[in-house]
Amino acid sequence: MMDNVSETTMFTLSGLSGTTNYRHTLFALTLLCYCVIWLVNLTIIVTIVADKNLHQPMYIFLCNLCINGLYGTAGFYPKFLIDLLSTIHVISYAGCLLQGFVLHSSACTDFSILMVMAYDRYVAICQPLVYHSLMTTQRVCVFVFFAWLIPFYLVFLGSITTLRLSLCGSHIPKIYCINHLVGQLSCSASIAHVIIPAFNYTFYVLHIMFIVWSYMYLLKKCQFSSENRSKFMQTCLPHLFCLITVVVSLLFDLLYMRFGSKKLPQGVNNFMSMEFLIIPPIINPLIYGFKLTKIKNRIMQFLCGKRL
Numbered sequence: 001m002m003d004n005v006s007e008t009t010m011f012t013l014s015g016l017s018g019t020t021n022y023r024h025t026l027f028a029l030t031l032l033c034y035c036v037i038w039l040v041n042l043t044i045i046v047t048i049v050a051d052k053n054l055h056q057p058m059y060i061f062l063c064n065l066c067i068n069g070l071y072g073t074a075g076f077y078p079k080f081l082i083d084l085l086s087t088i089h090v091i092s093y094a095g096c097l098l099q100g101f102v103l104h105s106s107a108c109t110d111f112s113i114l115m116v117m118a119y120d121r122y123v124a125i126c127q128p129l130v131y132h133s134l135m136t137t138q139r140v141c142v143f144v145f146f147a148w149l150i151p152f153y154l155v156f157l158g159s160i161t162t163l164r165l166s167l168c169g170s171h172i173p174k175i176y177c178i179n180h181l182v183g184q185l186s187c188s189a190s191i192a193h194v195i196i197p198a199f200n201y202t203f204y205v206l207h208i209m210f211i212v213w214s215y216m217y218l219l220k221k222c223q224f225s226s227e228n229r230s231k232f233m234q235t236c237l238p239h240l241f242c243l244i245t246v247v248v249s250l251l252f253d254l255l256y257m258r259f260g261s262k263k264l265p266q267g268v269n270n271f272m273s274m275e276f277l278i279i280p281p282i283i284n285p286l287i288y289g290f291k292l293t294k295i296k297n298r299i300m301q302f303l304c305g306k307r308l
Contacts, residue, residue, distance in 0.1 A: 015175030041066040069281035072106025096177035108151035249276035
């Protein structure tokens with residue numbers, strides 16, 4: 001008998017079915033990872049907020065990138081930690097949609113923020129004389145506002161189309177919910193459910209293309225100027241590493257969803273699913289914390305209790 005959306009109130013998550021023997025060890029490692037994510041991101045956020053010298057466009061965007069890292073991981077780790085200590089791994093229909101919304105919107109917001117950071121670096125290096133007139137406080141606030149609003153709006157539209165689907169199943173073969181997996185359980189295809197995700201994917205692929213183009217242009221501009229090369233290495237290289245980290249991590253998950261093999265060990269499948277929730281939230285603030293001199297000096301000053 002087929003269940004429709006009104007009858008499907010719970011989903012089962014089978015990704016943790018083979019972790020019974022070492023779930024306490026996995027719980028400890030996951031809790032440690034989540035604590036590290038909070039530590040490194042909160043350190044960057046507090047450092048930027050507390051130091052007025054860091055209230056500049058590049059650092060404001062970085063602060064939002066770290067906030068988004070905490071937002072996205074909050075949609076996964078608490079529920080995952082509870083599941084590790086439970087013998088029954090289920091999630092409500094509303095909880096599934098909410099988790100899917102948080103994870104999708106966080107991933108999209110990453111690309112939006114990285115794109116405005118790329119634009120900021122383009123103006124700073126290629127048009128330094130008009131940088132302060134272009135990147136005013138009001139304009140930075142507008143960029144930040146839309147970097148959050150547009151992903152939330154687009155993902156919300158996708159969530160609405162998922163909500164309207166009739167479902168013929170309640171089994172999700174992963175450790176978390178995303179709208180794409182819920183859509184796979186639908187009894188019939190919906191044009192809106194196909195068009196809206198396709199538009200969203202295209203929209204953020206264009207983001208990536210813009211970022212790549214901007215850095216190719218910057219590299220071309222910097223090759224004849226030692227000062228610009230220094231700016232690029234100091235501020236753009238961390239940004240480029242962050243982009244690569246996010247893209248590669250998401251590609252792992254997308255490739256697994258499309259071409260994942262049931263022959264792979266469950267632990268490997270789980271890691272591929274979790275990678276974008278582990279590596280970017282830790283690596284991104286670490287890269288900026290070590291590479292950007294002002295942030296590194298401010299953190300060292302706080303740790304050492306003296307001015308550098």
